[in-house]
Amino acid sequence: MGRPFYFLEPKIRLQMLRITIPLVVILFLGTSLTAQVESRAAEIEAARDRKAQALEPDTPTKTERNLVYLRDKRILERITAGIAGFRLKLGGLASGSGFALGPEYLRRDLWNQTALFRGAAQMSFRGYQKYDVQFSVPPVNRGLYFLELGAVHRNYPQVNYYGPGPDSRKSSRSNFRLEDTQWNGTFGVRPVPRLSLGAAAGYLLVNVGPGTDARFVSAEQVFAPAEAVGIDRQANFLRNGFFVQYDYRDNPGGPRSGGNYFAEYSHYSDRTLGRHGFQRLDLELQQYVPFFNRRRVLALRGKSTLTFADDGQQVPFYLQPTLGGSEDLRGFRPFRFYDDNLIALNAEYRWETFSGLDMALFADAGKVFPRRAQWNFRDLEGSVGFGLRFNVRNAVFLRTDVGFSHEGFQVWVKFNNVFSEGPARAPHTPSVF
Amino acid sequence: MGNVYRKSKWFRSRCKVHRGFRPVLHQLLASLAALALLLGPGSLSGRRFYPDDPLQAAPRPRPVTTALSRKLSEYYDFFSNTFAQPGERQAPARLIPAQEVNTLGEVPDSSWYTNRHYRNPMSLEELARGAGGESAPSLEGPWTVVAAKAEGITPGFTIVDSRRRRYVLKFDPLNNPEITTAADVISSKFFHALGYFVPDNYVVEFDREQLVLGEDVLLRDSLGREHPMTERDLSEVLLNVPRSPNGKYRSIASFYLTGRPLGPFRYYGTRRDDPNDVVPHEHRRDLRGLSVFCAWLGHDDSRSINTLDMLVEAEQPRPGGVVPGLRYIRHHLIDFGSTLGSASNGANSPRSGHEYVFAWKPAIVQFFTVGVLVPPWARAKYPDLPSVGRFEWEKFDAAGWVPEYRNAAFSNRLPDDEFWAAKQVMAFTDDAIRAIVRTGQYSNPQAEQWIVESLLARRDKIGRAFLSKVLPLDRFAVENGRLLFDDLGVRHRLVSSRNYTVQWFRFDNESEAKTPLDGETSFTLPQQIESAAAGQYFAADIHAGDPKKMVTVYLRKQPGQVEVVGIDRAW
Numbered sequence A: 001m002g003r004p005f006y007f008l009e010p011k012i013r014l015q016m017l018r019i020t021i022p023l024v025v026i027l028f029l030g031t032s033l034t035a036q037v038e039s040r041a042a043e044i045e046a047a048r049d050r051k052a053q054a055l056e057p058d059t060p061t062k063t064e065r066n067l068v069y070l071r072d073k074r075i076l077e078r079i080t081a082g083i084a085g086f087r088l089k090l091g092g093l094a095s096g097s098g099f100a101l102g103p104e105y106l107r108r109d110l111w112n113q114t115a116l117f118r119g120a121a122q123m124s125f126r127g128y129q130k131y132d133v134q135f136s137v138p139p140v141n142r143g144l145y146f147l148e149l150g151a152v153h154r155n156y157p158q159v160n161y162y163g164p165g166p167d168s169r170k171s172s173r174s175n176f177r178l179e180d181t182q183w184n185g186t187f188g189v190r191p192v193p194r195l196s197l198g199a200a201a202g203y204l205l206v207n208v209g210p211g212t213d214a215r216f217v218s219a220e221q222v223f224a225p226a227e228a229v230g231i232d233r234q235a236n237f238l239r240n241g242f243f244v245q246y247d248y249r250d251n252p253g254g255p256r257s258g259g260n261y262f263a264e265y266s267h268y269s270d271r272t273l274g275r276h277g278f279q280r281l282d283l284e285l286q287q288y289v290p291f292f293n294r295r296r297v298l299a300l301r302g303k304s305t306l307t308f309a310d311d312g313q314q315v316p317f318y319l320q321p322t323l324g325g326s327e328d329l330r331g332f333r334p335f336r337f338y339d340d341n342l343i344a345l346n347a348e349y350r351w352e353t354f355s356g357l358d359m360a361l362f363a364d365a366g367k368v369f370p371r372r373a374q375w376n377f378r379d380l381e382g383s384v385g386f387g388l389r390f391n392v393r394n395a396v397f398l399r400t401d402v403g404f405s406h407e408g409f410q411v412w413v414k415f416n417n418v419f420s421e422g423p424a425r426a427p428h429t430p431s432v433f
Numbered sequence B: 001m002g003n004v005y006r007k008s009k010w011f012r013s014r015c016k017v018h019r020g021f022r023p024v025l026h027q028l029l030a031s032l033a034a035l036a037l038l039l040g041p042g043s044l045s046g047r048r049f050y051p052d053d054p055l056q057a058a059p060r061p062r063p064v065t066t067a068l069s070r071k072l073s074e075y076y077d078f079f080s081n082t083f084a085q086p087g088e089r090q091a092p093a094r095l096i097p098a099q100e101v102n103t104l105g106e107v108p109d110s111s112w113y114t115n116r117h118y119r120n121p122m123s124l125e126e127l128a129r130g131a132g133g134e135s136a137p138s139l140e141g142p143w144t145v146v147a148a149k150a151e152g153i154t155p156g157f158t159i160v161d162s163r164r165r166r167y168v169l170k171f172d173p174l175n176n177p178e179i180t181t182a183a184d185v186i187s188s189k190f191f192h193a194l195g196y197f198v199p200d201n202y203v204v205e206f207d208r209e210q211l212v213l214g215e216d217v218l219l220r221d222s223l224g225r226e227h228p229m230t231e232r233d234l235s236e237v238l239l240n241v242p243r244s245p246n247g248k249y250r251s252i253a254s255f256y257l258t259g260r261p262l263g264p265f266r267y268y269g270t271r272r273d274d275p276n277d278v279v280p281h282e283h284r285r286d287l288r289g290l291s292v293f294c295a296w297l298g299h300d301d302s303r304s305i306n307t308l309d310m311l312v313e314a315e316q317p318r319p320g321g322v323v324p325g326l327r328y329i330r331h332h333l334i335d336f337g338s339t340l341g342s343a344s345n346g347a348n349s350p351r352s353g354h355e356y357v358f359a360w361k362p363a364i365v366q367f368f369t370v371g372v373l374v375p376p377w378a379r380a381k382y383p384d385l386p387s388v389g390r391f392e393w394e395k396f397d398a399a400g401w402v403p404e405y406r407n408a409a410f411s412n413r414l415p416d417d418e419f420w421a422a423k424q425v426m427a428f429t430d431d432a433i434r435a436i437v438r439t440g441q442y443s444n445p446q447a448e449q450w451i452v453e454s455l456l457a458r459r460d461k462i463g464r465a466f467l468s469k470v471l472p473l474d475r476f477a478v479e480n481g482r483l484l485f486d487d488l489g490v491r492h493r494l495v496s497s498r499n500y501t502v503q504w505f506r507f508d509n510e511s512e513a514k515t516p517l518d519g520e521t522s523f524t525l526p527q528q529i530e531s532a533a534a535g536q537y538f539a540a541d542i543h544a545g546d547p548k549k550m551v552t553v554y555l556r557k558q559p560g561q562v563e564v565v566g567i568d569r570a571w
Helices: A010-034 A040-052 A062-072 A075-081 B024-038 B074-083 B124-129 B179-194 B231-239 B290-297 B360-368 B415-426 B430-438 B445-466
Strands: A086-090 A100-109 A115-124 A129-137 A145-161 A174-189 A195-210 A236-247 A258-270 A278-291 A296-309 A341-354 A357-369 A381-392 A395-405 A408-414 B143-148 B156-160 B166-171 B200-206 B211-213 B218-220 B226-228 B249-255 B260-263 B307-313 B327-333 B473-479 B482-487 B501-507 B514-516 B537-543 B550-558 B561-570
Touching: A062 A075, A062 B074, A075 A086, A174 A236, A341 B360, A357 A395, A357 B360, B124 B179, B124 B430, B143 B166, B143 B218, B143 B231, B156 B231, B166 B179, B179 B200, B179 B249, B179 B290, B179 B430, B179 B445, B211 B231, B290 B415, B290 B445, B415 B445, B415 B561, B430 B445, B473 B550, B473 B561, B482 B550
Parallel strands: B143 B211
Antiparallel strands: A086 A100, A100 A115, A115 A129, A129 A145, A145 A174, A174 A195, A195 A236, A236 A258, A258 A278, A278 A296, A296 A341, A341 A357, A357 A381, A381 A395, A395 A408, B143 B156, B156 B166, B166 B249, B200 B249, B218 B226, B260 B307, B307 B327, B473 B482, B501 B514, B501 B537, B537 B550, B550 B561
């Protein structure tokens, strides 16, 4: 590597100057003697002369050419879309499953692009597995009806369980394997824009087994069937119900104003044991209050799940509402609380730091409770925290949250919005990944 | 100490100081090469003014034979401008004046720019006509769709009308009817009047039956795969564009530019295959001043990708010595859909024009202040007019306006560049602005009124911001033995009146030395000028209160007359 001229030895500098100065003088005199100009136009022509002698193709740099190629050939879009319908799908498993990925086959072009088929197989680094297929006719192009048929098999070997009720202790952490298979069918209409009405039916097979997380005891070793109802024997369920959703968010991918309200009623009929039939009602209200030209948003969410056990029957613990994790109580571990009912409140203050990043301060509160008479705002667990929402084209593609509670702190990295899109049984657009 | 530019800015090349650890030999060779350029004939001639100064038009372009079409990457443009500083930039200790200007500080007519409304005020009809005004697509026959629009974010087609004329059709977003089409048409008229080469745009309305699909038209899907375009494809595009109350589709029809497209130009450097492109773009006054025009019209999408170089063959003589048959590169601004509050695919972000898409400082400030520090633009109030989007004047900061991301030419602008642009903006009367906005054909009179009011108020803010940075004296002339000028500050009522002081000098065109003419302190030409021989030069330093702001006017005695030959501004 050479050194700048002024860092050279004085002797070397002197030698170089002896060569350079005469060269400059010759250049100076030569140029002036041969190219004296007498007009402004001639001056410009002289500059053009010099340029004309050094013309070369105006080729962009290799980096730029590669970027042009990437864009023209839609390489990123193709990677996202996959090859021949196959692509990589990231995330999408339960909270606490760890980083998950797997192949997905997606076709959006069926029936002249009015129908969609997808199938995916995913596994996480903690051994969680999910296999699902879906056929749907989404309500695109001002469509009035939507239809979805799907099947899912999940095998989650390390689902947390701390025991029933709001008073379960952190130290009681155990784990179990949740393995289920479900077939679902949904049909719905959109009589007016933003309003969706639908009915869903399906069949659910459940198996619960010993957890594989060696750090914690397996749930069946510490929780008797009286505490964890159904831990000894699992049932299969016929499930049917209906839902209604009114969604007037300005931009579902990254809402800054509007609201999303939905309710879903489901009846779980125990088809094998006749002990765990129940009804379940999920309510959720989301409101996005923008201010300062939508550069600040107050995102509010209230949700509640209530269950109604059939006469003489009990809700099994593996179908109980749960609280804790990346989408409700973010300062607690996933599935921290189980019980027959829950209520959760979330408030996020979001502000734009620049076009591709919003930040958030949030506060979560919620509780699970055994009796519906306890539906109130007393004795709520709480957590607070902050997060980042990375977005592209006004849609959040990556979210990180850090939640704090009296049980410590949790860090979440998710590929989705914090609040859900709609009823669990309503069709939703598959994730980009 | 103010900045004074007294040299001709024509094509002054510079030797960049190499500060890196380069091999000595390379350093020396680079220095020698740079010296060769620096010591070009212009600087050696030793005279300030040439007989043909001030040049009103650049010399006839050299013929261009080998220029190739190439694409530039918008991502590269964004990242290179956001995280690096391409081109030669201003430094506090070494300000670089604009080049490609004549000795009066005006931009001569060239393949980049044509003096229009400011030099010779255009009639309202001429302003509304824009770059053409007589080539709207004919509705007498079908429009044949010959290609699907591949660039940009709005849907569109290329059509050929029954007279075999080719157009690009572009549409409005579904939720903001008229926003893009109106903005595109209006802004193209303004930029034309301001002197730039732009497409000839029209608002058109048509029925579905007007469109027929041509043969072998290929459509690229979202994955870049091409397949034959079908009638269904055509209908699906139209499904996602708004319809006028009369059921017709509204679009902009942009008349194809003549010539062969060569791709965009950059706002820095030069085209290496164009012998006429000798001034780094970041130093062109017409590009530096463009930032002021873009601020006025809310053109935050003023980036490389929205420009286009065309290899044209002159069909008729044009200013600048262009003769029929000459092939040269003409530089255009295109695609004004993201102006006047539009983002082409909807209303623009309220951040637009106030902050870059990304900049470290505001991002860090917002990051650490949890958003409590609300930028003023976030408090702007916008009308509930879908066809307007986010365009207003209350929070508009003329001097602080920025495009979507950094632009070398815009960043390099100096107060005299701003003055050059601001005086042109101020030259648009209320009626002129109304006439041009009317060409947007807003169906809602409130929308038209809002745009007009915004442009009027933004114009005045531009005047206040930039005409006050220098002593805004312009249009110098000598009549009846007096030096006359127009004080744009007074003309535009930015100040009520001013007291001027003037000092006359004899000016040596060779040495550039100024010798005071004692006792000459009025605008009546000194007797020494009247009695001077032809070819003698004189100068007048004019102040008006602020000692930093000065205009120096250079006069040349000619047989029977005295002409204004140069202007320097200090601030």
